[in-house]
Amino acid sequence: QVQLVESxxxxxxxxxxxxxxxxxxxxxxxxxxxxxxxxxPGKEREFVTAVSWSGGTTFxxxxxxxxxxISRDNAxxxxxxxxxxxxxxxxxxxxxxxxxxxVAKTSAKYDYWGQxxxxxxxx
Numbered sequence: 001q002v003q004l005v006e007s008x009x010x011x012x013x014x015x016x017x018x019x020x021x022x023x024x025x026x027x028x029x030x031x032x033x034x035x036x037x038x039x040x041p042g043k044e045r046e047f048v049t050a051v052s053w054s055g056g057t058t059f060x061x062x063x064x065x066x067x068x069x070i071s072r073d074n075a076x077x078x079x080x081x082x083x084x085x086x087x088x089x090x091x092x093x094x095x096x097x098x099x100x101x102x103v104a105k106t107s108a109k110y111d112y113w114g115q116x117x118x119x120x121x122x123x
Contacts, residue, residue, distance in 0.1 A: 002027035002098050002112040009094060009117030012086055016121070020081040022096030022114055029077040033103035035110055036070060036081050038092035038119075045107055048094070051079065052103040059105055064090075086121045093118050 008020040022034065035050035049060045049070040058070055067086075072079040079096060094117050097110035104110070 002029075002032060004096050004098060004112055004114035006094065006096050006114040006117040009119045011120045011122065014086060014088055014121055014123050016086050017082070017084045018086065018119060020083070020094055020096075020117060020119070022079045022081075024077045024079075024098065027098075030074050031100055032098040032112075033101060034070075034072060034079040035097045035099070035104070035107075036079075036094060037097060037107055038090075038094045039116075040089075040092040043092075045095070047105045047107065049081065050103045050105060053101060057103055059103065083119070086119075088121045088123045091119060091121050 003025045006022045033052050036048040037045050038048050039045040047061050051058050051070045055072050067084050069082040096114045098112040099110045
């Protein structure tokens with residue numbers, strides 16, 4: 001089974017940037033599409049972005065397009081989420097997730113999840 005560990009969360013002012021990392025272990029990272037989801041207090045978990053196993057295909061939620069960038073380094077078994085121009089509404093726990101092969105936007109289609117990392121954006 002793949003194990004995922006997120007890092008890089010923290011407190012940042014509106015307009016600032018953060019880069020989240022998700023390191024994978026156990027399992028062949030090259031076989032997995034990776035996604036980032038987030039959950040704010042009192043809200044359901046929502047899709048943020050996802051990348052195919054090759055890195056050639058990416059999807060973004062409309063709310064983060066043009067501000068967030070997902071990337072992956074298969075040699076390091078790591079996926080990244082670069083977040084720029086952060087807004088208070090980006091405040092949430094961010095989770096990375098993995099699923100075999102095909103990239104997806106639905107959380108229920110992901111098999112493995114990290115523990116989450118808190119991102120707080122102050123106004």
